Amino acid sequence: MTTTEPTQAPAQRVINGRASRIDPKDYPDWFKAKRRGGSLIVHPLVPAVMVGLPILVIVAIVIYPTIWMFYHAFHDTNMMSLFSGDWAAVGFDNFGLVLSSDRFLSSIERLGIYLLFGACLQVLLGTALALLLYEGIRNNLARTIILILLVLPMMLPPSIVGVLWKFLLQANNGAINHLLINIGVMEATARIEWLDSGLSLWSLVLADTWQWTALPLLIVYSGRVSLPPAVYEAARVDGASSWRVLSRITLPMLREIIAIAFIIRFMDAYKFVDKVYVMTSGGPAESSELPVFVAFQKGIREFQIGEAAAYAILIFLFAAILVTLFLQYLKRVLRAQQTQ
Amino acid sequence: MAQVTLTDVNKVYPSRHGPVHAVEDLNLTVEDGEFVALLGPSGCGKTSTLRMIVGLEAITSGTVAFDGQPMNDLSPEQRNVAMAFETYALYPTFTIADNLGFPLDVRNVDKVERKRRIDAVAKMLRIEHLLGSRPRQLSGGEQQRVSLGRALIREPAAFILDEVMSHLDAHLKFQMLFELRRIHQSVGRTTIYVTHDQMEALALSDRVAVMSNARLQQFGTRDELYDRPANRFVADFIGEPPTNFLEAQVDGADGAMALAVDGTDLRFQPDPERLAAIRRDGLKRVSIGIRPQNISVHPGPDKAALTARVVLDEFLGEQSIVTVASGDAQIRLTAPPEFQVAPGEDVTFHYRPSDVMVFDPQTEVFVA
Ligand SMILES: Nc1ncnc2c1ncn2[C@@H]1O[C@H](COP(=O)(O)OP(=O)(O)OP(=O)(O)O)[C@@H](O)[C@H]1O
Ligand SMILES: [Mg+2]
Secondary structure: OOOOOOOOOOOOEEEOOEEEOOOHHHOOHHHHHHHOOOOOOOOOHHHHHHHHHHHHHHHHHHHHHHHHHHHHHOEOOOHHHHHHOOOOEOOOHHHHHHHHOHHHHHHHHHHHHHHHHHHHHHHHHHHHHHHHHHHHOOOHHHHHHHHHHHHHHHHOOHHHHHHHHHHHOOOOOOHHHHHHHHOOOOOOOOOOOOOOOOOHHHHHHHHHHHHHOHHHHHHHHHHHHOOOHHHHHHHHHHOOOHHHHHHHHHHHHHHHHHHHHHHHHHHHHOOOOHHHHHHHOOOOOOOOOOHHHHHHHHHHHOOOHHHHHHHHHHHHHHHHHHHHHHHHHHHHHHHHHHHO | OOOEEEEEEEEEEOOOOOOEEEEEEEEEEEOOOOEEEEEOOOOOOHHHHHHHHHOOOOOOEEEEEEOOEEOOOOOHHHHOEEEEOOOOOOOOOOOHHHHHHHHHHHOOOOHHHHHHHHHHHHHHOOOHHHOOOOHHHOOHHHHHHHHHHHHHOOOOOEEEEEOOOOOOOHHHHHHHHHHHHHHHHHHOOEEEEEEOOHHHHHHHOOEEEEEEOOEEEEEEOHHHHHHOOOEHHHHHHOOOOOOEEEEEEEEOOOOOOEEEEOOOOOEEOOOHHHHHHHHHHOOOEEEEEEOHHHEEOOOOOOOEEEEEEEEEEEEOOOOEEEEEEEOOEEEEEEEOOOOOOOOOOEEEEEEOHHHOEEEOOOOOEEOO
16 A cells, blocks of 8 residues: 655765765764864964974974984084084094093992982882871871971972072081081081082982982872772781781882882983082082083083083983883883783 | 670761661670671671671770680780681782781791691682682682682681672582581681571571671571571571561451451461460561461371462472462462463462461561
8 A cells, every 4th residue: 555665775975985874964962062163274274383383393492403412412513613613523422522531420420329329219218208107197187288298398399499408508507507516416616518529419319309209208108098908907817917018018019119109210310400500510529410410511511512412312312221111111010910 | 716705796887978887786606616607688787797806897885705805905916817808808919829828927837837738728729720820810709719718727716707609609609618617517616607698608507697787687596597587587588489478467266366368368377376476465467477488289287278379480490489369469389390380270278387477567576
């Protein structure tokens, strides 16, 4: 009785080479609503400008200077030749100069001391404080307040911290010497020359530790908070002493977290320069210079562009190796977590 | 080994939505060497009770005592109890062998002895092949057995086991239940075993404590729970399929007293002992409880008969469960598998008057 109409196939559209059965008018309302404002593209040049400008900026402040640096690392560029434009290619001479200079080698040595007694100690101290804070203080409010107090120094700009500590460490009127005298550790007439050549590096380490210990502390604290409490209950029921719980349970479970805190501190520490500049300017007599500061001095102060570029490349290589190791470690940790 | 006594124990958790009363006035004595199951629906306070016994949770009020010595202020370590956790709580960085051996390690048991005991426990729990793995590589059921093993490897005052079989398949569960029972019989250590599976509870334990709504409902042997349930909850919770409950009017004078089920003409005839109890309490209305296993299609010399219409016939392999209705009342009864009825047919069923349980309809307490 009814005439058999051919069932009408929905209009087929081709999107990305695949047939789509969804008609644009069947798109959900929320989707259509988003498109109602019309097209953003008002002029064919707009996309070009929007992509082009950032590229220009990056080329101008990152790519061009980098290429420039690589170029000049192999030339004898200095103040004179830079302005006259008659620099000459010298091969690896700049690198030879840098690697054989006492200034560089002793700055590396200082970096070693700084990494060991600054960065490493900060992580160890931060870890100890984090665990002490978590285990020792039961009240949540007190914990939060202490945490905020500990983190405060980290929120100051490093240069300000440098200035602050420079004042605190003054030999004659500095607060630290006064404190030592007042608590009776030191004779009233004695002075510790904190910023003199014997101690200047250690003063830098002190100021830096004051500022940055909170970073590993925060990282380890948050790691400790997220450990499963049931495991600790099991350990209590099993009768483990707190020392055994710390060494066999807490620290192994925090191993990756502590390692990551180390790496973050290290990656930050190799480019440590701000406090050096503010507190000691590398001095007295180059006694507290670190590699980045030497590069800075060479390039900006002494205008030995070629040599400074070689410095920068060496530091860059060091950073690249560090980052690669870091990423590899992270990969291993993630893989271990998947299979464990 | 110890006798564990709980006296007027209460647990109140503070929470954002007001205090949660998780355990209320709990009195329980587990004799030295006894195997007691703590049975109850989810959220009734079983784990809270265990945690107070072990010492992981502060006791809000009341006393937990081992061998008469109050334990309230002692740490889990001092109480020397072994606990298997509902959530396993394995040490994630340890191998399975180290997990099992940790309680021994803590007690400075020497290496050889430790290895011997780890192997023995692993063999019993069928996890020998996993000793070198880490907890994260194990399935839920395997982790659960490791957690059980970590408790069983010890020689504590009491074993406290919290739902240690919930993730095992039926076959493995039977083997483990058998092993647990065997260990208990050979060592005879006080064991408190939490479960919400009545089969486990009844299969393993000397006595079962039934909890509901933070309260202990009944503490007794399997037969006591079956034949004299303290209240409607216990009668309902224990036994599979669940007990039939029928609201009824007490009808007839002293001589020919019967229980007339509401909305139908079924009249149950309890035995004289129960009638006496009804009379004693002066009840006009009662709740009748009768287990499906106690109603059959076979007549017997001491049985009474009733007739109703078949609604549903469920064949369960070893037996059929037939649901019959009369008026508003529905009753489930068991029949042998060869018994065939079609829905709509009338069937006559038989029960022993002594199997009719009577509850007070208001308080839901067992009358007789
Ligand atoms: N830490 C807590 N804070 C607040 N309420 C809690 C806490 N622990 C348990 N409760 C509450 O106490 C009640 C009893 O919990 P419990 O864990 O003892 O139950 P359970 O009988 O072990 O249940 P299940 O069989 O599901 O394990 C629950 O209502 C639960 O919500
Ligand atoms: Mg529980």
